[in-house]
Amino acid sequence: MSKAIFHLSGRGVSIGRHVLTNERVWLVAALILIAIALLDPAQGAESLAFTARALLETAPYLLLSIGLAAYAGASGADNLIAKAFTGAPVLMIALAAAFGGLSPFCSCGVIPLIAALLAMGVPLSAVMAFWLASPVIDPSMYALTAGVLGFEFATAKTLAAIGLGLFGGYATLILTRASAFAEPLREGVGNGGCGAASVRNPKPPLWAFWREEARREKFAREGIKTSLFLFKWLTLAFVLESLMITYVPAEWVAASVGGEGFGSVLTATLVGVPAYLNGYAALPLVSGLIEQGMAPGAGLAFLVAGGVTSLPAAIAVWALARPQVFALYIGLALTGSLAAGLLFQAWVG
Incomplete structure (x- = not known):
């Protein structure tokens, strides 16, 4: 009996350790919601509702990607995708940046595609170009930006997205040729980025993958794993975003990024990281700030920097990539956003 109890106790400790190790993100999100509900019940309810709404609104894009x-992966089409990304890196980066700037994926919905591309062995430089350009603009965001800030601003934002992708892609190419970032993905995500075998040993895809049980199982397994x-x-990102919206008032943002000149653009770039809400909520804020005298270049820098480094996107990147790749992502985003703001200010000023 004592052995059985000891065995069950040991197993319980093992299960508890597994939960703490693998589900700590859920636990942190739950603890934050519980703490807020105890300290401020109204805000606790609002944060829970905000998180649920945000997940529901994001779900279609996430599920699609x-x-x-x-x-x-299940059909073997990843072999063709990986093969399509072989060739001249300079051309790959240009195509990836252009596609990223025009793609309809949101900053979070593109994450599983990024993981899949890296796991297939697609060079980090081309993936980085797509990664940086994609969150900034898409067709619907272009139309909304044009309606709120004008076609010139919307076009500038599109060019900034593509330019940011080009800058980030070529900068990453230089670093990777110096033997940096050999394995960009965290351990356990994809296969650590060493999936170049799909390029070296391509196999014909089976488009109707559901005809084979092993491929059906792979589709279900990978889909569930990535979804969770x-x-x-x-969930954690949206909980934190709900608190940021409540406790970081728009008036503070307005006071921080108002004015003109290099200092305004630089401040808007840096403030855009923690203060950015989301692409749709930020547009009327920037419109109001420009009407109050903020430089258009500062507004563009705020939108670009905030779009790439918004809280949900940044947390997803942190969970997916190794710390040095995450740092590179943030550094490229800030540098490119500052440059885009300065160039746009020089153009309109």
């Missing part, structure tokens, strides 16, 4: 990534991974991190 997760499904595409899972389908590519993303939704737990996004």
Whole structure:
């Protein structure tokens, strides 16, 4: 009996350790919600509702991108995708930046595609170009930006997205040629970025993958694994974002990024990281700030920097990539956003 109790106790400790290790993100999100509910019940309810709404609004894009990534893996189409990304890196980066600037994926929905591309062995430089350009603008965001800030501003934002992708891609190419970032993905995500075997040994895809049980199982396994991974991190991100919206008032943002000149653009770039809400909420804020005298270049820098480094996107990148790749992502985003703001200010000023 004592052995059985000891065995069950040991197993319980093992299960508890597994939960703490692998589900700590859920635990942190739950503890934050509980703490807020105890300290401020009204805000606790609002944060819970905000998180639920944000997850529901993001879910279609996430499920689409997760499904595409899972389908590519189960059917073997990832071999073709990886092969398509072979060739001259300079051309790959240009195409990836252009596609990223025009793609309809949101900053979070693109994460599973990024993981799949890196796991296939696609060079980090091309993936970084797509990664940086994608969150800034998409067709619907272009139309909304044009309606709120004008077509000139919307076009500048599109060019900034593509330019940021080009800058980030070529900068990463230089670093990777110096033997940096050999394995960009965290351990346990994809296969650590060493999936170049799909390029070296391509196999013909089976588009109707559901005809084989092993491929059906792979599709389900990868889809569920990626979904749980993303939704737990996004839950934490949206909980934190709800608190940021409440406790970082828009008036503070306005006071921080008002004015003109280099200092205004630099401040807007830096403030855009913690203060950015989301692409749709930020547009009327920037419109009001420009009407109050903020430089258009500062407004563009705020939108670009905030779009790439918004809290949900940044947390998803942190969960996916190794710390040095995350630092590179943030550094490129800030540098490119500052440059975009300064260039736009020189153009309109």
